[in-house]
Amino acid sequence: MNLHEETVFFVKEESRFTSLVINNLQKNFDTGLYLEMGYANLYQYCIKALGYSEHCAYRRLAVVEMAKELPEIKEKLDRGSLNLTTLSMAHSLISSATPEKKKEVLKEMENCSKREVKEILATHFPSKIKPKESLRFTSGKEASLHVNLSKDTLKKLDQIKSLRAHKNPSMNYSELIEDMCEYVLKKLQPKINAKPIKEPKNPRYISVQLKQRIFKRDNHQCTYISQQSKHRCESKHLLQIDHKVPISKGGRTIEENLRLLCQQHHRYVDQYIS
C-alpha cells in the first residue's frame, strides 16, 4: 500500500469511526446515560465528559438529531458521501422541512464540497439563511462577539444607554452590555431574608421566600451528582425545586428536604430514583 492508498484507507476508517460515534451518542441519548452521569444534556456530556470543543459537540449532536428521523444518514456518513460539516450546515435549515424535502436536499448534498452545499441550501431555503454570529476569544479575559441586531433592538440599546448615562456618560456597547448584565442579575437574584421560614400547611406550597433561599443555597445550579462519575450537573437552566423525600412518602417542605434540580434531572430522579 503506497502513501496515497494508505491515506485513502485511513480517511475511510475515519468516516466509519465518526458514524460509530454518532451511533453511540444516539444510544446514550435514548438510554439517558448522560443524565445518570450527571449532565443535564448530551451537549454538556460531549464537552465535559468526552472532551469535544463546543463546535465539535454541536456538529455531532446535529447529526444525532437528524439521524433519528433519517437513519440512512449514518450509512452515508460511514461511506463518506456526507460528513459532519455539511450535515451540521443543513441541520437547522432543514429541521422544519417535510421528510421528503429533507431526503431530496440530503441526496443533492452527497459528495459535495462545503461551498457547493452552501449553494444547495441557499437555493432550497433562501429565507432561512441567517447572518452569522461569531464569538472569538481575544485574550484570556476578553472575547469579541459579532451579532446582527435589528434597527429596533439597536434603538432600545441606545435608549438604555441614555437612561444609564448618569452612571457613565460615554458608555460604549461593551460597557452597556456589562451594565445591563449586572442590573438584570441583581433583579433576578434578590437578597435573601435570613429569618427561619415556617413549614407550610400544604406541603406542595413553596413560598417565594423559601424558593429564593433554596436557589441561593444551591448556588443557582442543579445539585444532581452522578454516583458513577461523581460529577455535579452544571445546568443553571430551568431549575426546579425537588423534595428529596417525596411528599407521597412523607417528605416535608423544609429547607433540608428541598434541593434544586434541572428539568431533565428532576424528571430522571422522579422516574428512576424516587
Ligand SMILES: [Zn+2]
Ligand atoms: Zn441537572
